[in-house]
Amino acid sequence: MTGRRRLRLTTEFRVALALCALAALGRVARAQTVSVTSDVTPKVGTMADRYVFTVEIAVTGISGYDRFNPPKFNDWSIADVSTRQSTQWLYDPARGQEIKNVEVRRYTLVPRRAGKLKIEEALIRIGKDDHLTKPLVVDVDSSGQPTLPSPGASPSPGAGSVQLPPTTNADLFIEGSVNKKKVVVGEQVVVSWKLFVAGGELSQWMPTQEPTADGFWVEDLTRPTHFTYTEETRNGKHYTSTTILTRALCPLRAGELRVGSLGGRAEVFGGPASGNEEVRSAPIVLEVAPAPALGRPAGFEPPNVGKFSIKASAEPTSVQGGDPIMLTVDIEGQGNVRGLKIPMLLELGKVLPKFRVFQPKIDEAVAIDDDVIGGKRSYVFRLQPLADGEFELPPLELAYFDPEAHEYQVAKTAAIPVAISGVPATPATPGNPDDVNKNIIDAPRIHGQVYGSTLTSRKRSRFHQQPMFWLLLVLPPLCLLGVVAFDRVRARMLRETPRTRLRRAASRARKTLRLCELHIKGERPVKFFAELSRALTDHLEDRLGIPVAGMTRDELRRVLSDRGMPEETLAQLARELENCDFARFAPSASGPGEMRAALRRGKTLLGEIERAPLKSEKDLEGDRDASGEVA
Numbered sequence: 001m002t003g004r005r006r007l008r009l010t011t012e013f014r015v016a017l018a019l020c021a022l023a024a025l026g027r028v029a030r031a032q033t034v035s036v037t038s039d040v041t042p043k044v045g046t047m048a049d050r051y052v053f054t055v056e057i058a059v060t061g062i063s064g065y066d067r068f069n070p071p072k073f074n075d076w077s078i079a080d081v082s083t084r085q086s087t088q089w090l091y092d093p094a095r096g097q098e099i100k101n102v103e104v105r106r107y108t109l110v111p112r113r114a115g116k117l118k119i120e121e122a123l124i125r126i127g128k129d130d131h132l133t134k135p136l137v138v139d140v141d142s143s144g145q146p147t148l149p150s151p152g153a154s155p156s157p158g159a160g161s162v163q164l165p166p167t168t169n170a171d172l173f174i175e176g177s178v179n180k181k182k183v184v185v186g187e188q189v190v191v192s193w194k195l196f197v198a199g200g201e202l203s204q205w206m207p208t209q210e211p212t213a214d215g216f217w218v219e220d221l222t223r224p225t226h227f228t229y230t231e232e233t234r235n236g237k238h239y240t241s242t243t244i245l246t247r248a249l250c251p252l253r254a255g256e257l258r259v260g261s262l263g264g265r266a267e268v269f270g271g272p273a274s275g276n277e278e279v280r281s282a283p284i285v286l287e288v289a290p291a292p293a294l295g296r297p298a299g300f301e302p303p304n305v306g307k308f309s310i311k312a313s314a315e316p317t318s319v320q321g322g323d324p325i326m327l328t329v330d331i332e333g334q335g336n337v338r339g340l341k342i343p344m345l346l347e348l349g350k351v352l353p354k355f356r357v358f359q360p361k362i363d364e365a366v367a368i369d370d371d372v373i374g375g376k377r378s379y380v381f382r383l384q385p386l387a388d389g390e391f392e393l394p395p396l397e398l399a400y401f402d403p404e405a406h407e408y409q410v411a412k413t414a415a416i417p418v419a420i421s422g423v424p425a426t427p428a429t430p431g432n433p434d435d436v437n438k439n440i441i442d443a444p445r446i447h448g449q450v451y452g453s454t455l456t457s458r459k460r461s462r463f464h465q466q467p468m469f470w471l472l473l474v475l476p477p478l479c480l481l482g483v484v485a486f487d488r489v490r491a492r493m494l495r496e497t498p499r500t501r502l503r504r505a506a507s508r509a510r511k512t513l514r515l516c517e518l519h520i521k522g523e524r525p526v527k528f529f530a531e532l533s534r535a536l537t538d539h540l541e542d543r544l545g546i547p548v549a550g551m552t553r554d555e556l557r558r559v560l561s562d563r564g565m566p567e568e569t570l571a572q573l574a575r576e577l578e579n580c581d582f583a584r585f586a587p588s589a590s591g592p593g594e595m596r597a598a599l600r601r602g603k604t605l606l607g608e609i610e611r612a613p614l615k616s617e618k619d620l621e622g623d624r625d626a627s628g629e630v631a
Contacts (some may be wrong), residue, residue, distance in 0.1 A: 033060040036124050039208060041108075041265070041278055044140045047114055049078060053107040054208065055122050055133060060100050071133070075117040080108035083602060086212035086260070100592070101600055102210065114142035171198040171235070172273035173261060174186040174244070174281035176211075182287045185254050185337060186305030187403045189210045190221065190371050192246045193281055196239040197523060200271025202227055208401055209263030209280065209590035215288075216249040216257065216595060217336055218374055219366070248373045251288040251301075252591045259284040291401045295408050299343050300399040306335020306374070310398045312413035314383075320422040325355075325383040329396060329413070332376035338364055345379060354391055354420075356384040374429050385420040392417050451578045502610065505542030509535050509606050516599055525583055525590040532602050533580040536573065539609055545616075553577070563614040572605055 029136065035058040040051055057065060084104045113119055117140055121132040172195075179190045193211075205227075229243040244262075251257055263280035290303060312328045319325060331340060336360055341359055349357040366375040393416040401408050512535035519528035540548050540556075544563065553574060560570055579598065583590045590598075 004512050011142075021420055025381060031415075032378040034058070034065075034124075034126055034129075034131060036131045036133055038122060038136065040119060040136045040138055041208075042138075043136075044141075046143045047111055048143070048606040049140075051076075051109045051111070051138060052110055052292065053119055055105045056109045057103045057124055058100060059102075065111050065124050065126045065529070067123070068105075069123040070105070070342050071120040071122045073107070073119065075115075076109040076119070078107055079110050080106075082106045084212075085597065088216055094229050099596060100498060101596070104209070105236075111138075111140045114140050116140075129157075132257075139313075142504070148330055155266070169273065169277070171271065172266060172268060172277060172279055174279055175241075176259070176262065176281045176284050177257075178286065180286075182250060182289070184291050184305060184403060185251055185302045186291070186339070186401070188250050188335065188373055189286065190246065190248055190307070191259055191284060193244055194241045195266060195279070196232070196234065196241050197266075197268050197273055198237060198239050198271055199239055199321070200268045200274055201229060202242050202266060204267035205264055205267045206267075207260060207262070207264035208278070211245075211247075211257075211262045211283075212260030213249055214257070214597060215253050215255075215591065216251055216259070217339060219368075220245075220250045221368060222246040230455075239403050246371070248306075248368075248371065250303075250339070250373075251286065252339075252593065254560060255289050256526065257286050257288050259286070262341070264391045271459070292406075296538075297399040297410055299397060300401070300408065301341035301343070302401040303336055303339035303341055304398065305403060306333055306400060307402055307404075307409075308333035308335065308337075308340070308398055308400050308411055309398060310411045310413055312392060312393070312396055312416065314416045315416060316391070317417065318419040319385065322385055324425045325385070325418060326415075327383055327393065329379040329381070331378075331398060332374070334369075334372050336373065336398070337366065337375040337377045340377060340398075342396070342398055350380060352383065354385065354387050354389070356385070356386060359383040363487070386497060387424050388421050388423050390417065390419050395545075478501055502543070505539050506610065508542070509539050513599065513603065513606075516595075520592055520595045520599065525595060528595050529580040529583040529598070532598060533577060535602065535611075536577060536605065538582075539606055543609060543612075543614055560614075565612050566608075569605070569608045569612060572601075572608070576601060576605055597627075 027602075036055070038053070038055045040053045042049065042051065045051065053071075055070075057068070059065060082105075086102045109119075117138050119136045119138070121135055124131045124133075145516055164400045165602045174193055176191060176193045178192075180187070183189055191211075195205065197328070222243065223245055224243065227244075230241050232239050232241045234311070244264075261281050261283050263278070265276055265278050268274050269573075272357070291305065312327065314325050314327050316323075316325065329345065331337065333341075344351065345360075351569065358377040360381045363378045363380075364375065368374075395415050396413045399408060400411070449558050472485075512531055516528050516531045516535070519525075519531060537548055539559070544559070547558075548559070557570055557574065560573075561567075576598070583598070
């Protein structure tokens with residue numbers, strides 16, 4: 001009975017553990033929002049036109065998608081393929097601060113025949129869930145001749161990272177403007193995009209490309225659905241303009257930061273631009289400098305830029321019997337209130353050694369006043385007294401930089417006196433120890449006779465009749481079989497084959513990427529980019545079977561090109577290794593957003609390296625011999 005009960009408990013434990021794991025996975029899945037959209041432009045054209053098919057994958061959360069299967073282009077020829085990735089920091093009033101990874105895949109297509117041509121669904125897999133795009137149909141007229149790409153042509157290097165050129169139509173265009181071109185880290189800028197129409201009005205706007213904002217905290221100010229028109233003049237020509245998007249951005253790092261293009265389809269009524277046309281703005285470049293070193297107070301953190309005030313209150317200020325004190329700290333003002341860092345609050349346990357400080361409850365409220373982002377952040381700490389006496393909760397300080405006055409300020413709270421009495425010296429012990437001891441002493445007298453006969457029968461039982469005898473009898477053969485099987489499996493695993501080498505490479509890459517994620521959480525950019533670079537070079541060594549760490553970039557590119565690595569993958573690899581080298585020597589320019597974007601690109605690049613059909617040394621020697629014979 002004891003063995004069966006133990007087995008049943010073990011099974012119940014495993015079932016409970018599996019349910020907990022499923023619940024955790026469910027919470028992760030709910031926390032991650034996925035949006036997949038696709039479109040093709042134009043939807044009606046001729047054989048001489050080129051058509052652009054776009055798939056946008058937006059994943060809110062740390063992880064990205066696991067697999068992407070492009071659609072089947074049965075009636076099309078692919079003239080160009082480009083991929084653009086971006087990472088944005090957004091704020092949702094319901095869920096708080098979020099990280100949004102956006103990938104846009106763009107295919108330039110040439111029709112092979114006339115008629116109603118179909119573009120099948122694209123598949124995106126995230127975990128165990130599959131997301132399909134909708135099938136699209138394009139009406140292609142038989143007039144004109146298809147402009148097919150030349151044989152052997154390939155997309156230009158770096159096509160995945162190049163911004164598309166702005167629209168050059170003088171009768172319909174988007175103009176992006178920013179209120180400040182030069183700012184410091186953490187200072188808010190307002191970016192507005194206006195659509196200009198000559199001799200007509202905008203009747204409908206459908207955005208197809210959101211402006212990227214890597215290195216910024218982003219907050220939408222206005223995204224109107226009903227348009228207000230204004231008469232404006234550009235280069236001596238009269239236009240009707242309307243604002244289609246306004247955003248507040250706070251730079252998170254110093255350097256030259258770029259705000260990407262805004263694109264979409266505009267339906268215009270009247271004028272020379274009447275109809276439905278794709279339109280796109282030019283990117284905007286900002287110069288971001290760090291906060292000045294002159295006059296910088298102790299405890300200043302780069303995100304603390306704006307105008308803030310801080311208040312503190314405690315309730316009650318006189319307690320007895322070890323009751324807790326609730327300390328409330330309120331910070332409000334103009335600026336990125338969610339990014340504020342106050343070292344004194346993070347080390348409140350050291351500042352108050354006579355109290356046990358519990359994790360605070362944090363509430364945030366973001367407010368927009370005349371295109372200025374601000375709000376309030378509140379901390380509520382529970383302080384548990386550890387000793388009697390009269391104490392003073394010291395003043396709290398918030399050092400910030402005022403960009404308008406161009407000087408540092410320090411906001412302070414007043415000290416709060418508190419009186420503590422009646423704190424117990426030791427925690428009270430529940431129950432009566434005498435009663436516990438009495439129960440332990442009486443237990444053998446109560447139950448001794450019940451199990452006496454059972455113990456006697458077990459003592460008289462013979463050894464060969466017990467289950468332990470049979471277990472010991474079969475244990476040596478089982479151990480021998482296990483050792484033999486282990487040796488065979490180990491020998492098979494140690495056998496050097498391309499498949500085992502690839503499997504070990506994938507395992508090593510996953511371990512290194514997990515280290516990279518830990519460095520992101522610890523905000524260690526130097527170690528992060530060193531590990532990411534090592535993951536790429538180690539993966540190349542495992543694929544090639546030769547050391548590549550000592551090679552120069554040109555030698556590595558020549559070796560990979562000889563082995564048959566695609567040129568697009570070579571270009572992406574060179575850019576990523578150069579980005580890692582730059583970030584390791586300029587760590588201050590890389591924040592968590594940039595590291596997560598680099599990690600995402602590294603995962604994609606590792607997958608492309610793993611799938612690349614590389615030639616072996618034997619095949620390479622055969623090619624050399626064949627070329628020698630021909631010569």
